Amino acid sequence: MYDGLRVKFPELFKDERCPPFPAGAIFGLYNVTFIDTRRVAFEKLFQYIVSQKELKCSDKLSQFLEYSNLLKALSRQADQASQVPRHANPGAPRTSVHSDGSLDATLSFQEAILLIKSLRKERENEHAAFAEIRRLAELDFENEVQARVEESSPVCKICWLKSVEVTLVPCGHTVMCEKCATDCPGHRCPFCNVEFTQSLKVFF
Known part of the structure; x- marks a missing residue:
């Protein structure tokens, strides 16, 4: 027919x-x-x-x-x-x-x-492939964002493990975590050798 x-x-x-x-x-x-x-x-x-x-x-x-x-x-x-x-x-x-x-x-x-x-x-195969490509693209985007956040976060220049947490007064250097600032010998800034009187908590 x-x-x-x-x-x-x-x-x-x-x-x-x-x-x-x-x-x-x-x-x-x-x-x-x-x-x-x-x-x-x-x-x-x-x-x-x-x-x-x-x-x-x-x-x-x-x-x-x-x-x-x-x-x-x-x-x-x-x-x-x-x-x-x-x-x-x-x-x-x-x-x-x-x-x-x-x-x-x-x-x-x-x-x-x-x-x-x-x-x-x-069409079903194309839709499935498109969904997979979109999922991978979103995953790559999330990974890229996380990597950039980690790169932009300053790291303590003493221990290289924790993020920078304090600013030294009066020199103003913001290069250390709170623990390293507390343990710093003679309370002197390791970069300018100026004695600091206090360390102020900072947030990024």
Whole structure:
């Protein structure tokens, strides 16, 4: 059982640079070179089909056109077509181009269902891959933020273990943790050798 669709092309499709595109190539069944060289016509054809609400076609084919979201899968289908042997396929959708620029395309319902399932699986895989990429990106961002915070936090120049916690008065050096300031010999700043009278707690 085949469902038929006849599309009357508007003038924009009668351009030698964008000749009508056989629907058989849509499914990657033959003529790889034709697919690669007519990509623009391919996209324009489906944009036109999907946008025309007054087209007379079967319910099954209408449902297929609305559900399959082919516009987002054009590149993938063309790439997959390059892996298919170039020979006539008895099960290929049948097409014919008329002198007036119109196109007859027939598509079996079973082929439409298989293509829909394939596209749905590809979208699911893409969504899963995107979610994983986003998770890794967020994790990398968090790690980068943490690393920058650690780099920006001044470290005690005496023990090199704790963060700087105090400022020495009167010299004003802020280079030590509280413990190292308390244990500093003679209460002298290790950098300027000025005796400090107190150490003030600081926060960064």
